[in-house]
Amino acid sequence: MFGALQQFVFIGLGLIVFAVQVVALVDAIRRPAHAYKSEGKLSKPIWLAILGAAAAFGLLGLPPSYFTADSFLNVIAVVPAIIYWADVRPRLQPYGTGNKPRGPQGGW
Numbered sequence: 001m002f003g004a005l006q007q008f009v010f011i012g013l014g015l016i017v018f019a020v021q022v023v024a025l026v027d028a029i030r031r032p033a034h035a036y037k038s039e040g041k042l043s044k045p046i047w048l049a050i051l052g053a054a055a056a057f058g059l060l061g062l063p064p065s066y067f068t069a070d071s072f073l074n075v076i077a078v079v080p081a082i083i084y085w086a087d088v089r090p091r092l093q094p095y096g097t098g099n100k101p102r103g104p105q106g107g108w
Contacts, residue, residue, distance in 0.1 A: 017078045018058040024081040025051040027089060035095035041088050054080045
């Protein structure tokens with residue numbers, strides 16, 4: 001009983017970690033390249049490579065590979081995604097998700 005519950009918990013955590021990695025990668029793709037440079041962060045291609053590698057390791061860490069070295073790589077690979085969410089993304093948000101900056105669009 002406990003083994004099955006533990007297995008479901010690890011599967012759920014693995015899926016959540018993988019989702020965080022993929023969403024961070026998609027968000028990084030959508031941000032304009034000049035925003036990274038303007039904010040003094042690593043360039044967009046470097047962040048895409050880092051987050052892409054993290055998502056690949058996250059995919060390797062999904063079941064049925066729990067309790068192996070691959071699942072440990074998944075734990076390590078979530079760190080770049082967390083750094084992106086906590087440090088890089090908040091600084092890039094004012095630039096929007098394309099060539100047009102975010103802000104008031106028309107009105108009176």
